[in-house]
Amino acid sequence: MSATRRSVAGAKRIVVKIGSSALTSLEGGLEIEWLDALADAVEARMRAGTDVVVVSSGAIGAGIAPLGLSKRPRDLATKQAAASVGQLALAHAWGTSFARYDRTVGQVLLTAEDIARRTNHRNAQRTLDRLRSLGAVAIVNENDTVATAEIRFGDNDRLAALVAHLVGADALVLLSDVDGLYDGDPRKGDATLISEVDSPEDLDGVVAGSGGALGTGGMASKLSAARLAADSGVPVLLAAAADAHVALTTAEVGTAFAARPVRLSSRKFWVRHAADVQGDLRLDAGAVRAVVDKRRSLLSAGVTGITGRFYGGDVVSLSDPDGLVVARGVVAYDASELAGMVGKSSSTLSPELQRPVVHVDDLVPVTV
Structure with a gap:
C-alpha cells in the first residue's frame, strides 16, 4: 500500500464528496x-473513530422527477426550482438513512461567497466543527436555490476541496x-487506470472530460479538485461510489493523489x-523574482501598473510583465492610493506609504 493510501485509510478527519450520479437517476x-x-459506509468509518463531513450533490437531480422534467435543466431559474424541491428530498433522505443508526444530520448550504468572504468563511468553519463535536453528520451542498452563474463554485468537487x-x-x-482517473476515455476501451499521482508530471497527457446528464462535474472537475486539495496538503482518493x-x-481502490509536503496555512x-x-x-521582472523566487514582500518600486x-x-493577483499571474496576495492600499505610488521607491514616499504593497505573510505564489 502506498503512503498516500495509508494516509487516507488512517485519516482521523475526512471529507467525503458524493456525486449526483451516485445518488439520483x-x-x-x-x-x-x-x-x-x-450512509452505511460513512457510518462504519465514523464508528471506527473518524470524523466525517459529507459533501452531497444531487439536489437538482432529486428535483427533476418530482417536477416532471425529462432531463437536467439548462436555464438558471429551472435549476433553482429543481434545487428547491430536491434539496428537501435530499436532506430528508440523508436524515432518514442516518436515523437507522440514531445519528443526527445537519444540513449546511454554502455559496461561493460564503467561502470567499473571510467572515463567512470562519462562520461556516465554526458550524461544521460544532456539528462534528456533537456527533452529527454535516451534509454540505452548494446552495443552488440562490447561487447564480457568477457566484457558483461550479461543481461540488471544488466545494469539497475547499471544505x-x-x-x-x-x-x-x-x-x-x-x-478512478484514466489516461484517456475508458469508454473507448484503450485507456489505462492511473493508480497513483505523486506529482504533476504523472498527469502529463491525461485528457479529462466534462460532466454527464445529471451533474456539472465530470473528470475535469474531479481532477481540478483533487489537485487543489493535494496542493493544500490534503491527500485525495478518487473512486467509484x-x-x-x-x-x-483500506482505500485500496481508485486513484490516490499525494499531498504536497507542507500544508498551506x-x-x-x-x-x-x-x-x-x-x-x-x-x-x-525584478519584482517577480523577489516575490516568486526569493519569497519577499512586494514593494511599490516593483509595480508598473x-x-x-x-x-x-x-x-489581488500579481502578474509578470507579460500578464501571466504569478501570485495572489492581500493588498495594503486602496487602488486610488496605489496609483500614485506605482514605480516609486519606498524611501521617496511619505512614512505612512512606506509599508509593503503586499506583505510576504499575505502573499502566495500560484506556481507552488
Whole structure:
C-alpha cells in the first residue's frame, strides 16, 4: 500500500464528496437504496473513530422527477426550482438513512461567497466543527436555490476541496460513477487506470472530460479538485461510489493523489484558492523574482501598473510583465492610493506609504 493510501485509510478527519450520479437517476430521481449504501459506509468509518463531513450533490437531480422534467435543466431559474424541491428530498433522505443508526444530520448550504468572504468563511468553519463535536453528520451542498452563474463554485468537487481545507481534514474522498482517473476515455476501451499521482508530471497527457446528464462535474472537475486539495496538503482518493466501503476502509481502490509536503496555512489557502480577486498588479521582472523566487514582500518600486477597483485588505493577483499571474496576495492600499505610488521607491514616499504593497505573510505564489 502506498503512503498516500495509508494516509487516507488512517485519516482521523475526512471529507467525503458524493456525486449526483451516485445518488439520483433521470428515471427515478433520488435512489434511496444507493444513498443508504453510502450512509452505511460513512457510518462504519465514523464508528471506527473518524470524523466525517459529507459533501452531497444531487439536489437538482432529486428535483427533476418530482417536477416532471425529462432531463437536467439548462436555464438558471429551472435549476433553482429543481434545487428547491430536491434539496428537501435530499436532506430528508440523508436524515432518514442516518436515523437507522440514531445519528443526527445537519444540513449546511454554502455559496461561493460564503467561502470567499473571510467572515463567512470562519462562520461556516465554526458550524461544521460544532456539528462534528456533537456527533452529527454535516451534509454540505452548494446552495443552488440562490447561487447564480457568477457566484457558483461550479461543481461540488471544488466545494469539497475547499471544505476539506476549511475543516482541517486529513483526507478527501471523491465518490461518483467513475472508478478512478484514466489516461484517456475508458469508454473507448484503450485507456489505462492511473493508480497513483505523486506529482504533476504523472498527469502529463491525461485528457479529462466534462460532466454527464445529471451533474456539472465530470473528470475535469474531479481532477481540478483533487489537485487543489493535494496542493493544500490534503491527500485525495478518487473512486467509484459502488466501492465506497473499500474506499473508506483500506482505500485500496481508485486513484490516490499525494499531498504536497507542507500544508498551506488557512489564511494562505484562502488567499490562493477561495478569495475573490478584486484587481491586478503588474510587476516588473525584478519584482517577480523577489516575490516568486526569493519569497519577499512586494514593494511599490516593483509595480508598473494596476487594474480594478480594490481597497486595502482585498485580494489581488500579481502578474509578470507579460500578464501571466504569478501570485495572489492581500493588498495594503486602496487602488486610488496605489496609483500614485506605482514605480516609486519606498524611501521617496511619505512614512505612512512606506509599508509593503503586499506583505510576504499575505502573499502566495500560484506556481507552488
